[in-house]
Amino acid sequence: MKIVAVTACPTGIAHTYMAAEALNIAAGEMKHDMKVETRGSVGAENALSDEDIKNADAVIIAADTNVPMERFQGKKLIEVPVKEAISNAQELIKKALTADTYNATNLSDQVDSIKNQKKSERKGAYKHLMTGVSFMIPFVTAGGILIALSFVFGIEAFKEEGTIAAALMQIGGGSAFALMIPILAGYIAYSIADRPGIVPGMVGGMLASSIGSGFLGGIIAGFLAGYTVEFLKKSIKLPRSMAGLMPVLILPVFSSLVVGLLMIFVIGGPVSSINNAMNGWLQSLNGTNSTVLGLVIGLMMAFDMGGPVNKAAYTFGVGTLVAGQASEVMAAVMAAGMVPPLGLALATIVAKNKFSHEEKEAGKAAWALGISFITEGAIPFAAADPARVIPSIMAGSAVTGSLSMLFKCGLAVPHGGIFVLFIPNAVVNLAAYVLAIAIGTCVTAGLIFGLKREVV
Amino acid sequence: MQIRDLLTESLMIDELVNNTKDSVLTEMVEKLALTDKLSNKEMFHKAVLEREAEYSTGIGMGIAIPHGKSSGVKEASLVFARSKAGVDFDSMDGKPAHLLFMIAVPEAANDDHLKILGTLSRKLMHQSIREALMNATTYEDVIAVFEDA
Numbered sequence: 001m002k003i004v005a006v007t008a009c010p011t012g013i014a015h016t017y018m019a020a021e022a023l024n025i026a027a028g029e030m031k032h033d034m035k036v037e038t039r040g041s042v043g044a045e046n047a048l049s050d051e052d053i054k055n056a057d058a059v060i061i062a063a064d065t066n067v068p069m070e071r072f073q074g075k076k077l078i079e080v081p082v083k084e085a086i087s088n089a090q091e092l093i094k095k096a097l098t099a100d101t102y103n104a105t106n107l108s109d110q111v112d113s114i115k116n117q118k119k120s121e122r123k124g125a126y127k128h129l130m131t132g133v134s135f136m137i138p139f140v141t142a143g144g145i146l147i148a149l150s151f152v153f154g155i156e157a158f159k160e161e162g163t164i165a166a167a168l169m170q171i172g173g174g175s176a177f178a179l180m181i182p183i184l185a186g187y188i189a190y191s192i193a194d195r196p197g198i199v200p201g202m203v204g205g206m207l208a209s210s211i212g213s214g215f216l217g218g219i220i221a222g223f224l225a226g227y228t229v230e231f232l233k234k235s236i237k238l239p240r241s242m243a244g245l246m247p248v249l250i251l252p253v254f255s256s257l258v259v260g261l262l263m264i265f266v267i268g269g270p271v272s273s274i275n276n277a278m279n280g281w282l283q284s285l286n287g288t289n290s291t292v293l294g295l296v297i298g299l300m301m302a303f304d305m306g307g308p309v310n311k312a313a314y315t316f317g318v319g320t321l322v323a324g325q326a327s328e329v330m331a332a333v334m335a336a337g338m339v340p341p342l343g344l345a346l347a348t349i350v351a352k353n354k355f356s357h358e359e360k361e362a363g364k365a366a367w368a369l370g371i372s373f374i375t376e377g378a379i380p381f382a383a384a385d386p387a388r389v390i391p392s393i394m395a396g397s398a399v400t401g402s403l404s405m406l407f408k409c410g411l412a413v414p415h416g417g418i419f420v421l422f423i424p425n426a427v428v429n430l431a432a433y434v435l436a437i438a439i440g441t442c443v444t445a446g447l448i449f450g451l452k453r454e455v456v
Numbered sequence: 457m458q459i460r461d462l463l464t465e466s467l468m469i470d471e472l473v474n475n476t477k478d479s480v481l482t483e484m485v486e487k488l489a490l491t492d493k494l495s496n497k498e499m500f501h502k503a504v505l506e507r508e509a510e511y512s513t514g515i516g517m518g519i520a521i522p523h524g525k526s527s528g529v530k531e532a533s534l535v536f537a538r539s540k541a542g543v544d545f546d547s548m549d550g551k552p553a554h555l556l557f558m559i560a561v562p563e564a565a566n567d568d569h570l571k572i573l574g575t576l577s578r579k580l581m582h583q584s585i586r587e588a589l590m591n592a593t594t595y596e597d598v599i600a601v602f603e604d605a
Contacts, residue, residue, distance in 0.1 A: 014574075014577040021577070041570050083515065083548055086515050086581075
């Protein structure tokens with residue numbers, strides 16, 4: 001007979017090992033195979049592998065502390081205090097071989113498993129979102145920092161082909177940023193549906209980018225993909241001999257098809273009409289009340305950070321640039337676009353307990369991305385908690401946008417963040433401009449401090 | 457790191473003077489306090505008694521292994537004591553303890569020490585080793601029993 005055992009005691013110095021040895025000796029005398037995992041103060045030694053457990057005829061738990069039990073589901077199992085194994089190992093082995101099978105069915109185990117289930121259900125959507133976000137964060141920081149580096153060579157240096165600046169832009173903007181939304185969507189779907197989720201998730205995310213629906217479209221694509229795969233897994237029943245086709249052929253093809261069509265025809269349509277409506281609206285606002293225009297631009301820049309609404313405002317701003325002349329609208333656009341990452345970076349410092357460790361690290365990069373006018377730096381935070389973060393950054397950007405207009409700040413270039421502030425004549429009313437950005441940053445951080453919940 | 461580093465010659469009590477559980481525990485703690493292994497004797501003694509209160513470390517077969525993990529311990533160490541008459545240790549099998557090992561471990565013990573103590577504990581489960589320990593006449597004999605096994 002093959003028997004596996006786990007021994008553990010509170011101090012983990014002596015009893016754990018004596019019990020293990022006693023079991024070994026007894027098993028040897030009784031001509032059984034025995035493997036004992038000791039969970040002493042040095043940690044688990046001689047750990048039982050899945051293979052060991054699978055091959056075992058019986059399991060002995062001799063422990064006075066908690067031992068992970070799930071792995072023994074369905075095995076003959078006996079659980080006793082550690083001293084029992086020391087004083088009565090042979091008897092224990094006999095009992096184990098005729099023991100009842102372990103089924104997490106006793107009342108307290110049942111309660112535990114229900115509790116856990118509820119916990120994971122409640123955390124379901126949030127967990128999926130966070131999985132996607134945590135895979136996305138490094139893409140955002142890598143891409144953003146490299147783009148910012150290209151600005152060091154001059155704001156438009158990247159337009160010169162073959163230069164380092166152009167290469168940096170191609171790496172950061174053209175590649176890392178281009179992967180950002182597919183990665184977000186792909187790993188949201190992965191979290192929901194495991195590996196088969198990645199294909200439709202990434203394809204859907206790629207489409208979210210190309211139809212211009214930004215990261216909000218990416219989140220939709222991710223959930224759509226994950227649940228589509230789950231649905232297909234349940235509803236497609238293949239004969240056993242063809243089951244191998246599911247992961248390599250059936251699931252990827254059909255899930256990508258469904259998600260892709262939905263993205264293009266259901267999500268894509270509204271997105272482009274939103275784009276047009278936004279543009280028309282901004283045109284109509286132009287020349288009326290400039291403070292209101294600044295406010296609207298702020299709201300738009302922060303709403304989807306690089307998505308269609310943001311792009312509409314940005315394009316509108318660039319359209320007001322006349323070569324060599326400063327535009328007040330463009331100034332408001334850039335200032336409002338710098339606020340979201342800056343506000344979040346500040347928030348990770350003033351509201352430390354409301355961000356995960358990973359987010360706090362991303363907060364450091366967000367400073368660099370914010371001052372470089374890379375609004376996307378805020379996306380990981382917004383994707384993780386859209387309902388609280390997006391309103392906070394919209395408010396901050398709106399304040400900054402209207403202040404920038406009120407102070408009659410102007411900007412003569414379409415991008416660059418902090419790098420243009422020092423270029424003579426690029427910015428009109430520099431001090432007021434910086435003040436406008438700083439105020440919006442504080443508004444955003446303050447709102448997040450008030451709204452966001454503590455991380456549990 | 458070897459067993460002789462934990463159990464030094466000065467930590468061996470060839471024959472205990474006392475014969476009750478409490479007095480024997482005190483005798484062994486005092487022995488340890490003569491060396492520089494403890495920074496706070498009372499704290500360690502208290503840890504041993506607290507552990508003993510959970511359930512006796514008299515594990516039967518004539519063996520007891522009182523132990524304590526405490527910040528009053530500077531360095532992991534081991535006191536080995538014998539009693540021909542035996543000490544009533546409330547052992548699991550009701551029989552008196554003849555071989556007593558008192559283990560002192562600091563709060564932040566290093567894994568090497570813990571592994572040696574684990575190995576030693578395993579060896580005590582073998583009857584041949586227990587007999588050899590009862591029959592050993594010198595410190596070197598005792599060390600040899602562990603090292604040869």
